[in-house]
Amino acid sequence: MNCYCFTGRLGRDAESRRTQKGDSVANFPVAVKTGYGQNEKTMWVRCALFGKRAEGGLIQYLTKGAQVAVSGELSLDEFTKKDGTTATNLECRVNDVTLIGGKRDNGGSSDTDASVGGDLDDEIPF
Numbered sequence: 001m002n003c004y005c006f007t008g009r010l011g012r013d014a015e016s017r018r019t020q021k022g023d024s025v026a027n028f029p030v031a032v033k034t035g036y037g038q039n040e041k042t043m044w045v046r047c048a049l050f051g052k053r054a055e056g057g058l059i060q061y062l063t064k065g066a067q068v069a070v071s072g073e074l075s076l077d078e079f080t081k082k083d084g085t086t087a088t089n090l091e092c093r094v095n096d097v098t099l100i101g102g103k104r105d106n107g108g109s110s111d112t113d114a115s116v117g118g119d120l121d122d123e124i125p126f
Helices: 057-061
Strands: 004-010 015-018 024-034 041-050 067-080 086-099
Touching (some): 057 086
Parallel strands (some): 041 086
Antiparallel strands (some): 004 024, 004 067, 015 024, 024 041, 067 086
16 A cells, blocks of 8 residues: 655645546645755655546645645656656655645745634633
């Protein structure tokens, strides 16, 4: 079983199209941070969402900067560039995608950020 789960931000708006067989597909790249500090890197995962989910209302929210949680089948695609060199793409055939944050605004914060604390009861319910 091949199931890859990750979170990240969309690098551009999702693009919907139809395959030659007439199936719907939505493609979008997700930037996933790995490591921390000086070892932090960004790994790009090319995602493809197929079928009715690619036609639904979710696509309008899959915009550049949106934070998502994705799970699906991972594959490594090898191809030849125009200059003749070999390169690879990390690709995910999406089973599930969830919006977990809002699109970043100019201040760099999410429009769905919630503050912790506030009016908490003094009594603990357990």
